[in-house]
Amino acid sequence: MNIEVNPEWWKELFDEVYLVTDARSVCDEDVTRREIDLLRELIPLSPEHEILDLCGGHGRHSMELHSRGFKKCTVLDYSQFLIDRGRREAGRLGMEITFLQGDARATGLPPESFDHVLILGNSLGYIASPEGDRAILSEAMRLVKRGGRLLIDIVNGATLKSRFNPLAWHEIGDDIVVCRNRSLDGDMVYAREMVISKKSGLIRDNCYSLRIYEPDSMRRLLAQIGFSGVTVLGDFSPFHKIGDYGFMNSRMIVTAQKP
Template sequence: MSIPVDPEWWKSLFDEIYLLTDARSVCNHEITRLEVDLIKELLPINEHHRILDLCGGHGRHSIELFSRGMRGCVLLDYSRRLIRRARTAAQEKNYNLLCVQGDARWTGFSTGSFDYVLLMGNSLGYQVEHESDLQILMEANRVLRPGGAIVVDVVDGAELKRSFRPQAWHAIGEDILVCRERELEESRVKAREIVISRKHGQIRDCTYAIRYYEPGAVSALLCRAGFERVHVLSGLSSQKIKLDLGFMNHRTIATAFKSRN
């Protein structure tokens, strides 16, 4: 049986329920702190740099960067609800974080206006058109200054295929149960997700499809988007990184630079 998926699913799924169902990875401060440690190990980001947190969701990386003095951070995401969350979280801390609702394929930012672009937390592969991911990376390239760099963090497609499970479920506290049924296609994972609350009954029944990339394909896509000096870490067992990266073992992290010319 093939799971039917509305191609526009990504325009509405990223809301408060997503923050519950994906809380283990996107609402865990320790994980975010470690991810920002990793970004800073990979790239010499400092407090004078302008950083674009592209598809930055509810702003966890931007807010962590702000807390470390990097106040030139700007967040862009399509989800109005997550943007609202990010704004509120930033205001509570008195951080002057600019939160922009928009599409990463055409951000509207000026050419060359950022030193670094972050594309964290598996934010590629949502639009059904294959070229959309390339468009997002080309847009990132455009808004970077010459010599600026991007960090891309996506699920490791090779590992995803190896460890694929068609069914999964997890409980969140006493109240919530998240059940997922999945199908693996050539380059996408499709899923149906049902979320049940003891108190409120079924609170979500949705489907989605996400394109995945093997490490070599991430590198190839970055080159096609015009980046150079592409460096890909997968499995993250690199000796260079002196962190406990157990939580990110199935991810590919790539860094790449915009040409200086």
């Protein structure tokens, strides 16, 4: 199948349909708790630390951190829908979390204003040019304090390639079916996703692409940007049930420090 992708797809597709198609990954509190459990083991967080949840979507990780006493969280995401949704939900729960809409390549935030920068839930690789991720990671470098940590949770490209699954579908509740057709070309994955309602028909038929990283290519990129002490945990999965969770199946957790 020929998969044609609008290079700007990521500016539009993180909306209410994404919260349905990816609910198993991004709307499951147990999954988020397990992700934060691991993060707590890997970087030294303290309640007075300023934490930036970069490309943080609807803020699920910041809400979990807040509930554990880490109350100085800022979520920045390009999707106005997710930012509005997160701000509303945090407000409803009485959590003071800053939600900002913006581009992670150029946030406009003051330099060295965070103790830690988190890029979680597979949030790199969407911009068509490789310069996009470089710009996001350089911005993370600018924003984190000296000695502060960067933590990235991203699909492990090596595992994804070795177990590449070109066809997958799953059902959500009684009505929704999500069908995905994927192809792999070097370090790029292209996917067509159809979301179908059994009751009312086609909801969405869209294509997207993702640049994937293997532990070594991520190490190299971070070193070029100036991070030190890069560590990679290569095989994290927060899921207890076997299934095809899109790009979320087998992830690498990367930590690095600003010298």
